[in-house]
Amino acid sequence: MPVCQRCQAQIPQDEARELRGQVLCEDCYMDALSPARTCDPWATYTASRLGSQELSPVQEKILAEIDRRGAATAEELMAAAGIDARELERQIAALRHMELVRAAPALGGGKVFRRFHDRPEAAA
Numbered sequence: 001m002p003v004c005q006r007c008q009a010q011i012p013q014d015e016a017r018e019l020r021g022q023v024l025c026e027d028c029y030m031d032a033l034s035p036a037r038t039c040d041p042w043a044t045y046t047a048s049r050l051g052s053q054e055l056s057p058v059q060e061k062i063l064a065e066i067d068r069r070g071a072a073t074a075e076e077l078m079a080a081a082g083i084d085a086r087e088l089e090r091q092i093a094a095l096r097h098m099e100l101v102r103a104a105p106a107l108g109g110g111k112v113f114r115r116f117h118d119r120p121e122a123a124a
């Protein structure tokens with residue numbers, strides 16, 4: 001009687017299956033054919049989320065405006081993204097958390113928003 005090479009169970013001759021050169025019992029054969037059962041879809045999902053920080057369209061507009069200007073005021077970002085001050089605050093908090101944007105003091109007072117890793121012009 002053949003023996004399953006995975007679970008070592010003895011297999012009745014007519015239930016033996018062969019997969020990639022291995023003799024398997026019916027259960028192990030089905031298992032081997034559906035690898036989706038053993039992989040964790042949630043783990044894959046979170047891993048891919050972290051890998052490519054997905055930005056909302058509004059966040060992309062904010063970043064684009066900052067990139068265009070180097071440093072943008074809240075008013076400029078609100079106008080560019082079409083959002084109000086409250087929403088901007090929310091978006092900036094998210095972007096800061098992703099280390100994409102930070103607030104910096106503006107030359108004439110108030111504050112501007114810059115890219116997180118952008119160094120202020122120290123010599124200027």
Ligand SMILES: [Zn+2]
Nearest residue numbers: 004007025028
């Ligand atoms: Zn088996």
